[in-house]
Amino acid sequence: MTAPAPADATRLRPRTAPHGCSSAPARSDSAGRGTVLPPPTIVRHTAAPTERRPMAGIEFEAKALDIDPKKMERLIVEAGGVRRTEPRLMRRYVYDTIPAVPGRWVRLRDTGAVTTLCVKQISTDAVDGTHETEVTVDNFEETNALLGLMGLTPRSYQENRRTSYALGAVRLELDEWPLIPPYLEIEADDEPQVWAAAEALGFDRERLTSFNTTKVYDLYGIDLDAITDLRFE
Template sequence: MSNIEYEAKIYDVIPADIVAKLARLGAKEIGSYNFRRYVFDTIPATPNRWVRLRSDGQHATLTVKEITAEAIDGTHEWEVEVSDLETTLEILAKIGIKPRGYQENKRQEYNLGGVQVVIDYWPKLKPYIEIEGNSAKEVINTAKLLGYAEDDLTTKNTTELYQDIGIDIEKMLELTFNSVVEDRMFT
């Protein structure tokens, strides 16, 4: 099984326009989610690698993500489903692994011909599309179906999108739609 994620983003979209395009193309709406996540550094801390404990309210996952290149196929992911967010967070704390931050975002998910197309909403960021398929070609072709050129795609991760607007989310204790708390450590 490949751990490579084939994905790219299109930043600063108008969600209603994307939803209308997806409907015209016959995409299937999968769901809307309110994600809660805790982000951890690896031990030892390694640039471009982190651990994510995330829940959509019904399912929780523990994931290691690693960026190996700024490319559609440049992110690797290892993920397992866990019974629930709070218990897993407590287990990690009991073995000395504490989060560096808590984050929330919202997502609308669609399936277009076997390709995942999501509209992501993050505090202080403009909405963006993330397209994830089984190959770089699928991602590029899906972007074209939605009316975008390959040059419109970015492989920046969310951390980099925040850096573009002058926010370092790796130093955030809390990043939610109600608050942004900076430069404090979990106790």
């Protein structure tokens, strides 16, 4: 005949720690009333922080050179555009890549609102000929110092003034640089938007260029690569 189970048998059954928990060894209490299990220790797993990935892509842009800023603003507003910012000073350091490659460089830029670090690659002078990979950084001078520790020494420091506008989804940047006349940069997410905005502003395609800033300076007989410190007087 089987002996009946004791009344407190349920208290003697071992407990299994739930998933994600660990339990300490069992012990008896001072009254000898059987096994007493300590409360489980919860193990919490913290998710890894989200990785911030660089932005990369093709720039679709064209420039209208030698413009009058006041007249240009009037044309933008008449076409339905709006001014997004006041004129602001922008500063940048420019570096050669390692190894140096013609048409490719590193740019550290403070826009007055955000500081970015990017690698620019010019493949052609077409509207879609510029490739850019860019990340946001926290501090202009500290990032320059960090790049110096990595072996990147700036070959030039440059300043310009920029006023930003929007015409629908198209970004319009009115840029003023030392030593040359102002120009308007038309930038969009695809080529048709660039040409549509140019037409709305009254520009023929023949009036526009996709030259980078170095080549724009060349048009005025100035070797930008030979200027190590470009500032407004």
